[in-house]
Amino acid sequence: MREHRGMTRRRALGIGGALGLLATTGLSAAAALARRPSFTGAQLRSTAALPPPFQTPMPVPSVLRPVSTSEGADRYEITQREATLQVLPGISTPMWTYGGTFPGPTIESRRGRKVIVTHHNELPVPTVVHLHGGRTPAAHDGYPTDLVLPAAWSHLALHGGHAGHGSAGGHGMTDARAVVTNRQRAYEFPLDQRATMLWYHDHRMDFTAPAIWRGLAGLHFVRDDVDDALDLPRGDHELPMMIADRAFDADGRLAYPALDPTLTGQPGVTEAYLAGVLGDVILVNGAPWPVHEVDTGVYRLRILNGSNARHYELEAVAENGRTLPLVQIGADQGLLAAPVRHEHLPIAPAERYDLLIDFGGLPVGSRVRLANRLGTGRTADVMQFHVVRHGASAPIPDRLADDLPEWDRSQATVIRDFAFRAGRMNGRHGWLIDGQPFDPARTDVTTRLGDIEVWRLIADVHHPIHLHLVGFRVLSRGGAEPLPHDAGLKDTISLRPGESAEIITRFDGYRGRYLFHCHNAEHEDMGMMANLEIV
Numbered sequence: 001m002r003e004h005r006g007m008t009r010r011r012a013l014g015i016g017g018a019l020g021l022l023a024t025t026g027l028s029a030a031a032a033l034a035r036r037p038s039f040t041g042a043q044l045r046s047t048a049a050l051p052p053p054f055q056t057p058m059p060v061p062s063v064l065r066p067v068s069t070s071e072g073a074d075r076y077e078i079t080q081r082e083a084t085l086q087v088l089p090g091i092s093t094p095m096w097t098y099g100g101t102f103p104g105p106t107i108e109s110r111r112g113r114k115v116i117v118t119h120h121n122e123l124p125v126p127t128v129v130h131l132h133g134g135r136t137p138a139a140h141d142g143y144p145t146d147l148v149l150p151a152a153w154s155h156l157a158l159h160g161g162h163a164g165h166g167s168a169g170g171h172g173m174t175d176a177r178a179v180v181t182n183r184q185r186a187y188e189f190p191l192d193q194r195a196t197m198l199w200y201h202d203h204r205m206d207f208t209a210p211a212i213w214r215g216l217a218g219l220h221f222v223r224d225d226v227d228d229a230l231d232l233p234r235g236d237h238e239l240p241m242m243i244a245d246r247a248f249d250a251d252g253r254l255a256y257p258a259l260d261p262t263l264t265g266q267p268g269v270t271e272a273y274l275a276g277v278l279g280d281v282i283l284v285n286g287a288p289w290p291v292h293e294v295d296t297g298v299y300r301l302r303i304l305n306g307s308n309a310r311h312y313e314l315e316a317v318a319e320n321g322r323t324l325p326l327v328q329i330g331a332d333q334g335l336l337a338a339p340v341r342h343e344h345l346p347i348a349p350a351e352r353y354d355l356l357i358d359f360g361g362l363p364v365g366s367r368v369r370l371a372n373r374l375g376t377g378r379t380a381d382v383m384q385f386h387v388v389r390h391g392a393s394a395p396i397p398d399r400l401a402d403d404l405p406e407w408d409r410s411q412a413t414v415i416r417d418f419a420f421r422a423g424r425m426n427g428r429h430g431w432l433i434d435g436q437p438f439d440p441a442r443t444d445v446t447t448r449l450g451d452i453e454v455w456r457l458i459a460d461v462h463h464p465i466h467l468h469l470v471g472f473r474v475l476s477r478g479g480a481e482p483l484p485h486d487a488g489l490k491d492t493i494s495l496r497p498g499e500s501a502e503i504i505t506r507f508d509g510y511r512g513r514y515l516f517h518c519h520n521a522e523h524e525d526m527g528m529m530a531n532l533e534i535v
């Protein structure tokens with residue numbers, strides 16, 4: 001086991017290495033950028049009465065039952081609809097949901113077994129479903145203009161399915177390649193990929209951030225024999241945990257500073273929130289600062305940061321102030337080669353970690369707080385584990401997976417540079433990639449199926465950068481070694497202010513039009529997305 005203690009290996013921001021790129025992209029104040037606070041976004045203040053922490057039991061999203069499992073595929077049906085949920089105790093909150101719950105139902109799948117999910121759109125707006133981290137053919141990847149129109153909009157789609165011009169949203173852009181459907185769409189997922197926890201969420205052009213905020217997110221597990229053979233904690237000792245922040249108005253409604261609250265016209269958020277929308281309530285699986293009863297055994301935590309813009313640095317603290325190690329066994333795209341031990345662990349929007357935590361050695365009755373070191377006041381708490389009984393301890397394996405791709409930079413056919421920074425877009429503030437806002441009609445990168453490439457990414461402020469279709473390895477950060485939490489196969493990398501990083505991947509799987517973008521969802525909606533064409 002590689003052992004790393006928290007921040008001790010964290011290096012100074014890679015300003016040296018970043019400077020060259022910053023200069024060429026017209027940024028000069030690299031040092032000033034590096035001193036910016038580590039959060040991105042502005043925090044809404046709830047006016048609803050907020051509950052005390054660690055009272056609400058942590059829900060575990062229910063696993064969806066397939067409607068059929070014959071003909072080589074598991075078929076599911078999900079209705080996207082409005083539902084009034086009790087998120088804060090005793091308070092009703094209208095939300096947009098997958099199947100009436102937040103998070104949506106969890107889908108359990110096996111590597112290589114096809115899953116077909118038919119989504120029915122009963123919401124008042126068009127939607128698009130993307131399976132984040134899925135190796136999915138382009139036609140089913142949830143491209144932002146491949147809209148599923150609600151019944152009231154169906155006159156916009158021609159001939160029951162293939163509209164020549166999908167409306168791309170508030171900018172009046174049209175996308176000739178969009179495939180628009182009426183009311184429903186069957187998404188097919190081959191899931192020919194390593195076991196891991198994926199998540200599905202809305203991905204509509206210009207309105208992804210508010211749609212996720214209103215509740216359109218759910219978890220999706222891929223299992224395989226490699227994972228099963230390790231005999232890791234399972235059943236009630238494996239806990240899916242979608243962490244997300246929200247804010248609530250006095251009447252229980254979700255607060256969100258959308259310019260157009262109907263989410264049909266002008267996209268974007270009010271001036272103060274351009275850097276991202278933060279809530280002051282931390283939810284785990286839709287419950288505020290919950291508590292979960294555990295035994296003295298080892299638990300497997302499958303954590304997703306499903307927040308729009310909030311970064312967390314997780315730390316498990318016992319009542320005596322002792323920190324429990326978070327033993328990382330997996331990253332966004334599955335198991336690591338060997339466990340990595342963390343005292344605390346940063347997690348950016350859309351990142352996932354697969355962690356083991358051992359409550360052995362704690363007396364029954366003790367409490368362990370999962371804290372957020374980047375939070376202040378109530379956002380410094382996430383949830384609490386309450387140790388209520390004895391449990392069997394389990395060994396933590398030394399070796400995990402031996403199938404991680406080991407790409408070498410000498411194999412790369414090309415090295416590409418991308419700058420992620422603020423700029424102007426349609427006369428307003430925007431977030432740009434190489435100076436340009438997203439345009440579905442422009443191909444930004446063309447790559448050949450099977451090619452290995454190195455991408456050098458540089459950020460002005462915090463940007464979690466996500467590639468569709470592929471997993472990648474982190475080669476360097478700030479011109480130095482990757483950080484301990486960069487281990488394994490990733491699909492989202494968190495660039496810190498002023499920081500550069502190099503990633504390497506092979507573009508294999510499927511040809512077609514894919515995306516890469518910042519997963520600060522407000523940045524994504526305000527331009528920070530680009531097209532990747534695999535030919």
Ligand code: C2O
Pocket residue numbers: 130132201203350466468515517519
């Ligand atoms: Cu979480 Cu483009 O995706």
Ligand code: CU
Pocket residue numbers: 130131132133134466467468469
């Ligand atoms: Cu994705």
Ligand code: CU
Pocket residue numbers: 420431462463464518519520523524528
């Ligand atoms: Cu960003």
